[in-house]
Amino acid sequence: xxxxxxxxxxxxxxxxxxxxxxxxxxxxxxxxxxxxxxxxxxxxxxxxxxxxxxxxxxxxxxxxxxxxxxxxxxxxxxxxxxxxxxxxxxxxxxxxxxxxxxxxxxxxxxxxxxxxxxxxxxxxxxxxxxxxxxxxxxxxxxxxxxxxxxxxxxxxxxxxxxxxxxxxxxxxxxxxxxxxxxxxxxxxxxxxxxxxxxxxxxxxxxxxxxxxxxxxxxxxxxxxxxxxxxxxxxxxxxxxxxxxxxxxxxxxxxxxxxxxxxxxxxxxxxxxxxxxxxxxxxxxxxxxxxxxxxxxxxxxxxxxxxxxxxxxxxxxxxxxxxxxxx
Amino acid sequence: xxxxxxxxxxxxxxxxxxxxxxxxxxxxxxxxxxxxxxxxxxxxxxxxxxxxxxxxxxxxxxxxxxxxxxxxxxxxxxxxxxxxxxxxxxxxxxxxxxxxxxxxxxxxxxxxxxxxxxxxxxxxxxxxxxxxxxxxxxxxxxxxxxxxxxxxxxxxxxxxxxxxxxxxxxxxxxxxxxxxxxxxxxxxxxxxxxxxxxxxxxxxxxxxxxxxxxxxxxxxxxxxxxxxxxxxxxxxxxxxxxxxxxxxxxxxxxxxxxxxxxxxxxxxxxxxxxxxxxxxx
Amino acid sequence: xxxxxxxxxxxxxxxxxxxxxxxxxxxxxxxxxxxxxxxxxxxxxxxxxxxxxxxxxxxxxxxxxxxxxxxxxxxxxxxxxxxxxxxxxxxxxxxxxxxxxxxxxxxxxxxxxxxxxxxxxxxxxxxxxxxxxxxxxxxxxxxxxxxxxxxxxxxxxxxxxxxxxxxxxxxxxxxxxxxxxxxxxxxxxxxxxxxxxxxxxxxxxxxxxxxxxxxxxxxxxxxxxxxxxxxxxxxxxxxxxxxxxxxxxxxxxxxxxxxxxxxxxxxxxxxxxxxxxxxxxx
Numbered sequence: 042x043x044x045x046x047x048x049x050x051x052x053x054x055x056x057x058x059x060x061x062x063x064x065x066x067x068x069x070x071x072x073x074x075x076x077x078x079x080x081x082x083x084x085x086x087x088x089x090x091x092x093x094x095x096x097x098x099x100x101x102x103x104x105x106x107x108x109x110x111x112x113x114x115x116x117x118x119x120x121x122x123x124x125x126x127x128x129x130x131x132x133x134x135x136x137x138x139x140x141x142x143x144x145x146x147x148x149x150x151x152x153x154x155x156x157x158x159x160x161x162x163x164x165x166x167x168x169x170x171x172x173x174x175x176x177x178x179x180x181x182x183x184x185x186x187x188x189x190x191x192x193x194x195x196x197x198x199x200x201x202x203x204x205x206x207x208x209x210x211x212x213x214x215x216x217x218x219x220x221x222x223x224x225x226x227x228x229x230x231x232x233x234x235x236x237x238x239x240x241x242x243x244x245x246x247x248x249x250x251x252x253x254x255x256x257x258x259x260x261x262x263x264x265x266x267x268x269x270x271x272x273x274x275x276x277x278x279x280x281x282x283x284x285x286x287x288x289x290x291x292x293x294x295x296x297x298x299x300x301x302x303x304x305x306x307x308x309x310x311x312x313x314x315x316x317x318x319x320x321x322x323x324x325x326x327x328x329x330x331x332x333x334x335x336x337x338x339x340x341x342x343x344x345x346x347x348x349x350x351x352x353x354x355x356x357x358x359x360x361x362x363x364x365x366x367x
Numbered sequence: 368x369x370x371x372x373x374x375x376x377x378x379x380x381x382x383x384x385x386x387x388x389x390x391x392x393x394x395x396x397x398x399x400x401x402x403x404x405x406x407x408x409x410x411x412x413x414x415x416x417x418x419x420x421x422x423x424x425x426x427x428x429x430x431x432x433x434x435x436x437x438x439x440x441x442x443x444x445x446x447x448x449x450x451x452x453x454x455x456x457x458x459x460x461x462x463x464x465x466x467x468x469x470x471x472x473x474x475x476x477x478x479x480x481x482x483x484x485x486x487x488x489x490x491x492x493x494x495x496x497x498x499x500x501x502x503x504x505x506x507x508x509x510x511x512x513x514x515x516x517x518x519x520x521x522x523x524x525x526x527x528x529x530x531x532x533x534x535x536x537x538x539x540x541x542x543x544x545x546x547x548x549x550x551x552x553x554x555x556x557x558x559x560x561x562x563x564x565x566x567x568x569x570x571x572x573x574x575x576x577x578x579x580x581x582x583x584x585x586x587x588x589x590x591x592x593x594x595x596x597x598x599x600x601x602x603x604x605x606x607x608x609x610x611x612x613x614x615x616x617x618x619x620x621x622x623x624x625x626x627x628x629x630x631x632x633x634x635x636x637x638x639x640x641x642x643x644x645x646x647x648x
Numbered sequence: 649x650x651x652x653x654x655x656x657x658x659x660x661x662x663x664x665x666x667x668x669x670x671x672x673x674x675x676x677x678x679x680x681x682x683x684x685x686x687x688x689x690x691x692x693x694x695x696x697x698x699x700x701x702x703x704x705x706x707x708x709x710x711x712x713x714x715x716x717x718x719x720x721x722x723x724x725x726x727x728x729x730x731x732x733x734x735x736x737x738x739x740x741x742x743x744x745x746x747x748x749x750x751x752x753x754x755x756x757x758x759x760x761x762x763x764x765x766x767x768x769x770x771x772x773x774x775x776x777x778x779x780x781x782x783x784x785x786x787x788x789x790x791x792x793x794x795x796x797x798x799x800x801x802x803x804x805x806x807x808x809x810x811x812x813x814x815x816x817x818x819x820x821x822x823x824x825x826x827x828x829x830x831x832x833x834x835x836x837x838x839x840x841x842x843x844x845x846x847x848x849x850x851x852x853x854x855x856x857x858x859x860x861x862x863x864x865x866x867x868x869x870x871x872x873x874x875x876x877x878x879x880x881x882x883x884x885x886x887x888x889x890x891x892x893x894x895x896x897x898x899x900x901x902x903x904x905x906x907x908x909x910x911x912x913x914x915x916x917x918x919x920x921x922x923x924x925x926x927x928x929x930x
Binding site: 069072077080083086090145146153157169172178182185228285316320323326327343351 | 746854856858885916
């Protein structure tokens with residue numbers, strides 16, 4: 042296996058440029074540059090997005106300032122725009138959705154993490170994650186043709202009968218309302234709460250549960266008073282994640298919310314969410330028009346909201362997983 | 368922790384007191400032509416930490432050279448500088464020279480170097496491919512495309528690794544179907560397939576049972592006929608069994624390097640003697 | 649501890665645990681209810697016409713959604729051509745080449761991009777593309793493609809990182825260059841996960857309606873242009889469902905069934921590949 046002995050060449054220290062060109066020839070550098078270009082493109086696209094959202098909304102941002110967020114009414118004729126109705130609608134539908142989805146989701150997560158045998162738990166989680174994969178427009182179909190009529194015929198009359206004295210339950214119900222939208226959103230976010238909470242609960246160390254049981258706690262007491270508090274930040278994280286998802290949901294909401302530009306006290310009245318308004322309002326927008334600017338500003342508001350909520354979610358989930366591995 | 372029982376040829380009572388010892392050298396230096404691999408004042412740094420201090424050593428052609436020493440003494444680090452594998456780790460720096468047939472390896476194209484100096488790792492790492500494709504990997508990237516040539520190469524390498532008979536009927540099965548010892552021999556075959564001039568083995572048997580270990584040790588006697596072998600081992604008896612030359616490393620320094628018999632019977636340095644006799648692990 | 653207290657605690661235990669089971673049953677039932685309802689309402693009225701005919705003119709019954717199916721296919725094809733290469737290559741960079749600092753920056757912006765609500769993606773692409781070239785498959789494909797990038801990137805990076813370093817070392821020690829090691833050893837080792845990740849990604853954007861409303865528009869016909877409004881399945885569902893005509897509602901159900909079946913099928917296949925792969929890898 043001998044090769045001819047090579048004499049070590051006299052080598053001058055190479056310049057960086059020369060070394061770069063030499064590496065380029067070997068093909069390794071080309072591969073790296075191609076991949077680097079792709080990675081940089083991602084960063085550039087994101088920056089472009091943020092830039093566009095900022096500049097295209099400049100008109101109305103300068104015109105209305107912060108009052109954009111606090112004014113009601115969307116007057117395309119007189120170019121007076123206010124986001125309050127949509128922020129309100131987004132907020133109320135999301136809160137309603139959380140009120141339904143959180144107990145349901147955390148409850149199911151507890152069952153799947155603490156009670157169900159592993160294989161059953163995996164199978165059921167698989168199914169629930171499929172629920173998350175259902176496109177929004179399909180949920181909207183069900184909401185529109187199944188949920189709204191059922192609510193109108195049976196559920197709402199019942200609620201009004203019992204709680205009708207409360208202002209939030211007053212007014213005529215035509216099926217399309219904040220209430221309907223809230224329920225539909227709940228269906229869409231519950232899988233996220235279940236999935237993440239279940240993982241967070243499963244990550245709680247065994248010894249904690251066993252310690253509780255060893256001092257005579259019941260299974261429920263061990264779960265509710267020891268395991269869940271330990272996983273608390275992660276569960277909150279899942280709730281925030283679900284909330285971020287709810288904020289951006291467009292189709293199912295716009296199909297059942299009633300699309301009204303005005304705020305009402307009752308949840309049975311129609312309303313509007315930011316996302317739904319964005320979906321419907323684009324017909325009249327043209328380049329440079331105030332309408333376009335107002336819509337983009339709405340989009341900016343929504344984007345800012347989701348960033349904040351997503352960031353909080355990530356932090357919370359990080360906090361729990363860090364705890365678990367200590 | 369090294370097992371305290373010394374190598375069969377060792378008898379601590381035979382060791383003479385220091386002043387009477389024959390200063391062991393020179394039989395090795397006198398040997399033959401230029402060394403196959405040679406390091407000259409080699410220093411190595413992991414970022415700021417200096418792992419190797421001033422290592423100068425000659426690795427002789429067609430011989431088995433072993434590096435021994437306690438954990439963390441730098442023997443694996445040194446082995447990896449011989450084929451520049453340390454460059455895959457960030458923030459490492461080499462100072463000094465390593466010469467392959469008198470050519471500085473740091474100025475060679477690194478993939479050329481690694482075809483001439485092959486490596487087998489501590490834990491076997493076959494690719495998630497078939498047995499055939501694992502061994503053929505090296506020749507393929509070297510440009511061999513013809514099926515017949517590849518098949519010839521694969522069979523030759525598997526025979527050299529004493530694995531052919533066991534796998535010849537299942538060349539297209541996954542490499543992961545093999546046992547631990549077989550996978551390691553597969554990795555040896557894979558390394559041999561590019562026909563390297565030097566084969567570096569980094570504690571190749573540490574994860575294997577005694578029978579698998581014995582099979583691999585037997586291989587090394589054959590392999591040295593067409594390849595220079597450098598092996599790092601934490602097992603002194605293994606070094607005593609297979610190696611022609613042995614180097615003892617301690618705390619990043621090469622304490623002593625000589626004919627294996629001298630190292631084990633008549634070490635010149637006290638540290639070597641202490642290690643051999645098991646005074647520290 | 650008195651007997652009465654024990655009884656109360658036992659009762660609480662039973663009730664709460666039972667309720668948690670009920671919650672799970674409710675969640676799973678919703679899934680089956682939706683599936684069942686769509687099957688009954690949409691599946692039964694499905695016929696060959698649906699896949700071959702154009703929508704019937706206003707007022708007439710019958711017709712199909714051939715144009716929407718083709719339109720969706722066109723838009724998704726473009727989206728894949730944009731989203732997959734960029735996301736995949738960027739994922740390769742993060743896993744195999746990047747230093748810690750640059751990697752964090754890229755990951756942060758990727759998460760940011762991922763968090764953009766789909767309607768907002770629609771807005772930006774509207775402002776950037778539609779106002780210049782008009783509504784059509786081009787704008788729609790760009791919007792969906794951008795939405796595919798973050799998931800493609802993250803899943804590629806995740807699966808590549810999972811490949812043990814010992815395989816890379818083994819390849820480099822044989823004299824393979826880095827790019828070759830990546831292409832012939834690392835990527836093949838991770839290919840299962842990467843492919844299923846791409847499938848899930850595609851299934852997700854296939855159901856997206858909101859951005860398409862603003863970028864692809866809607867049409868009752870089909871043409872080969874890239875910058876004229878095109879019908880897509882999700883948008884047709886929305887339009888037909890919200891229209892006053894009863895028989896269009898029926899079309900919406902049928903289309904919904906087709907879309908849901910495809911999306912769920914791809915999801916199930918992709919997830920099965922991942923879970924089987926996990927058992928196989930050592």
